Amino acid sequence: MTLSPALEAKFQKLLTNYPEGRQRSAMIPMLLFAQDEIGSVTPELIQEVAKRIGTQPLQVEEVMTYYSMLHAKPWGKYHVQICTNVSCMLTGGEQLWEHACEKLGIGHRQATPDGLISLEEVECIGACSWAPAIQVNYDFHHKVTPEKLDQLLDSLRTHAV
Amino acid sequence: MPYNEPHPAEVRIISKRFGLPNSASIDTYLANEGYQALDKALGMTPDAIIDELKVSNLRGRGGAGFPTGLKWSFVPRTSPKPKYVMVNADESEPGTCKDRLLMEFDPHQLLEGMMIGAYVIGAQRGYIYIRGEYRYLIEIMDRAIEEAYARGYLGDKLHGTDFTFHVRTHTGAGAYECGEESALLESFEGKRGIPRIRPPFPAVAGAYASPTLLNNVETFSSVPAVLRMGGPAYAELGVPRNGGTRMLCLSGHVNTPGVYEVPLGFPMMRVVNELGGGMRAGKKLKAVVPGGSSCPLLKAEECDIPMDYDSLAKAKSMLGSGGMIVMDEDTDMVRVALRIMRFYQHESCGWCIPCREGTTWLKKLLTRFVDGMGQPNDIVMIGDLAKNMLGRTFCPLGDAAAMPTIAIIEKFRDEFEAYLADGPKPRREELVYA
Ligand SMILES: Cc1cc2nc3c(=O)[nH]c(=O)nc-3n(C[C@H](O)[C@H](O)[C@H](O)COP(=O)(O)O)c2cc1C
Numbered sequence A: 001m002t003l004s005p006a007l008e009a010k011f012q013k014l015l016t017n018y019p020e021g022r023q024r025s026a027m028i029p030m031l032l033f034a035q036d037e038i039g040s041v042t043p044e045l046i047q048e049v050a051k052r053i054g055t056q057p058l059q060v061e062e063v064m065t066y067y068s069m070l071h072a073k074p075w076g077k078y079h080v081q082i083c084t085n086v087s088c089m090l091t092g093g094e095q096l097w098e099h100a101c102e103k104l105g106i107g108h109r110q111a112t113p114d115g116l117i118s119l120e121e122v123e124c125i126g127a128c129s130w131a132p133a134i135q136v137n138y139d140f141h142h143k144v145t146p147e148k149l150d151q152l153l154d155s156l157r158t159h160a161v
Numbered sequence B: 001m002p003y004n005e006p007h008p009a010e011v012r013i014i015s016k017r018f019g020l021p022n023s024a025s026i027d028t029y030l031a032n033e034g035y036q037a038l039d040k041a042l043g044m045t046p047d048a049i050i051d052e053l054k055v056s057n058l059r060g061r062g063g064a065g066f067p068t069g070l071k072w073s074f075v076p077r078t079s080p081k082p083k084y085v086m087v088n089a090d091e092s093e094p095g096t097c098k099d100r101l102l103m104e105f106d107p108h109q110l111l112e113g114m115m116i117g118a119y120v121i122g123a124q125r126g127y128i129y130i131r132g133e134y135r136y137l138i139e140i141m142d143r144a145i146e147e148a149y150a151r152g153y154l155g156d157k158l159h160g161t162d163f164t165f166h167v168r169t170h171t172g173a174g175a176y177e178c179g180e181e182s183a184l185l186e187s188f189e190g191k192r193g194i195p196r197i198r199p200p201f202p203a204v205a206g207a208y209a210s211p212t213l214l215n216n217v218e219t220f221s222s223v224p225a226v227l228r229m230g231g232p233a234y235a236e237l238g239v240p241r242n243g244g245t246r247m248l249c250l251s252g253h254v255n256t257p258g259v260y261e262v263p264l265g266f267p268m269m270r271v272v273n274e275l276g277g278g279m280r281a282g283k284k285l286k287a288v289v290p291g292g293s294s295c296p297l298l299k300a301e302e303c304d305i306p307m308d309y310d311s312l313a314k315a316k317s318m319l320g321s322g323g324m325i326v327m328d329e330d331t332d333m334v335r336v337a338l339r340i341m342r343f344y345q346h347e348s349c350g351w352c353i354p355c356r357e358g359t360t361w362l363k364k365l366l367t368r369f370v371d372g373m374g375q376p377n378d379i380v381m382i383g384d385l386a387k388n389m390l391g392r393t394f395c396p397l398g399d400a401a402a403m404p405t406i407a408i409i410e411k412f413r414d415e416f417e418a419y420l421a422d423g424p425k426p427r428r429e430e431l432v433y434a
């Protein structure tokens, strides 16, 4: 599998981050950084990572399935993650979640038919004091109201055009 | 600028640089007492530094509140194995959002704490295990690490001595259990985040089965202040056996939620009424979770209490990770219990049966309750199930799930009975911030 120059450089750097003989430590960072570029953890990526760190592909697969951020199926271009854990629940997180499902016509870990937006109900994302909070890909949005969420979803659509 | 206004009642020791222009840069750090503690440390023996930490009464800010000086003394410094410094930046206990700010606004403070740790135990490598969702913090920490190399604070043979220290960031990929120290080390080694049996503790056999100094972000970030001020002065900020200040993450039904730094022993009701600006919409207080969702909650009448490890332990709760969640009189405690259990059930790693099955059955029972199909016997069964998990799981995630459940079912039994008598209630529409 050929990686983009940026990802290749990242992989090289990750391998040097750990002591000699401990390159397996680079597995999870490699998978996550590569997924960000490729869109999902593909069988080819699993092979590639296994080769680089000197493990069996099965060992990579076994690890990958443990982590909720790693996924074999691509998500939407914009992955909207809405927290409904306690602090967010107390400030309207569940309302936000229902609002988003209704507006987009999709549910947990589903994507719009055009593949643009996917939704996930997530556990605490570390923004409890500025709840309710959501993340779009890696970007945080704090104190989100249903109106702000509407604006945000609309802007994702215009962005994409 | 940090995400909320500072409050005059705060005592800002580790957050004092928040809000300075370019607070994350090494120049700002150096201009504001940065790396002075390291200078001091390099002139001291490791034992003298450990003594200073012991005197300071600094206790772990990650959850368990273990005395930091004592933990540092457990690392076998004479072991021939390489030694590691590991920062727990997995921050995922619900209610907790402080380590994020410490890394975003003062990354060099964390690095300085790590350097002092490395000097004490003789480690040449250090890692910061950052939860995967905090991608922007990896960029910030990497930049700070680069600056530290460029200015001669990281690298080989530093400060004209033999002291050599290298730091790298490492990312998780979404798993609460990886905040548990032994699961974190497994994950760091490129494995599933399954806890290890202890002893041996990480201090003796941590990363790659080598001695490892593992602390929370806030703990390491507090070490420079301890050395700069001296242990006794730092201890003096807090109350006996609970030294210094800590970051409180205030959330829930208050007017001005936010992250605030207060001395240990600060009164809980002052947090609600002053820092939090009182209850929203003039409602009455019902309950407070003192330190993250795994801590047993306190009823309003129990909240007249100082926020320190010992006082909260006496009240059968915990200061935990500092995630303080405030609930008003209209909060549906049955739903809160279910939401907490849904989290722990989702995050149980499945390795040991009491946790995996216990959280699953508790979630089922609580769901049935909320759906209005609870059975009279369920109240007792929920309590029994939770109590049977206590102390019987491989790692403390089982306790973390059981403790708040037991507290809710004991303290708010009437609300469970009301569900039995009246059937399901509509979900409350929460006030939404404008
Ligand atoms: C299930 C579970 C999750 C934990 N999550 C975290 C976490 O996200 N961050 C953290 O610093 N400590 C967490 N801890 C506590 C760590 O195991 C460990 O005690 C702590 O990092 C030690 O650092 P300290 O002594 O500086 O507090 C968790 C513990 C358990 C049982």
Ligand code: FES
Pocket (backbone or CB within 6 Å): A083, A084, A085, A086, A087, A088, A089, A123, A124, A125, A126, A127, A128, A131, A133, B094, B095, B096
């Ligand atoms: S509870 Fe939603 S961010 Fe913490």
